[in-house]
Amino acid sequence: MEFGIWKYLYSNVHYALTGQVLLQVFPNKPRSTRTQHYDNSYMFSVLDSVNNMRNRIAHHEPICFNKATGAIDTSYCLTIYAHIMTLFQWMGIDSGALLYGLDHVGQSSNKIMSI
Numbered sequence: 001m002e003f004g005i006w007k008y009l010y011s012n013v014h015y016a017l018t019g020q021v022l023l024q025v026f027p028n029k030p031r032s033t034r035t036q037h038y039d040n041s042y043m044f045s046v047l048d049s050v051n052n053m054r055n056r057i058a059h060h061e062p063i064c065f066n067k068a069t070g071a072i073d074t075s076y077c078l079t080i081y082a083h084i085m086t087l088f089q090w091m092g093i094d095s096g097a098l099l100y101g102l103d104h105v106g107q108s109s110n111k112i113m114s115i
Contacts, residue, residue: 003054007047015040026090046083053080064112074109081105 008014009022023029023040032038053076056063066073088095095103 004051007044007051010040010044010047012040026087028092029090046087050080050083050087053077064109072112072115074112077105078109 009018015022020040023038023043026043029038030036053063063077064072064074066075085095088098
C-alpha cells in the first residue's frame with residue numbers, strides 16, 4: 001500500500017470505522033493531557049507531514065531551502081526526521097538497529113548548512 005493510505009487511516013471517518021484501535025500501533029506514545037492530545041487527529045497530522053516530505057522527495061522538489069527566502073535551510077528536513085524518529089520510538093522500534101549504516105541525515109544536514 002502507498003504511504004498516504006496509512007495517514008488516512010487516522011482521519012476521523014476511517015478511524016471511527018476501525019473501532020478506534022489504530023492507536024494501539026503506538027504502544028509507547030505519551031498519554032494525552034488537557035493541553036496536548038495524542039489522538040488520531042494528532043497522528044494524522046504527523047503522518048501527513050511525513051507524507052508531504054516523501055512526496056516532495058519523490059517529485060524531485062527541493063527540500064533543503066527555506067521556501068520563503070530561498071536560503072539554504074535544512075530545518076524542515078530535520079523536523080520531519082524528528083517526527084519519524086518519534087514515531088519509531090512510540091512504536092517500540094529500535095531505530096538505531098533499523099537504520100544502522102543508512103542514517104546519514106545529521107551528517108548530510110551539516111554538510112548542506114556549511115555551504
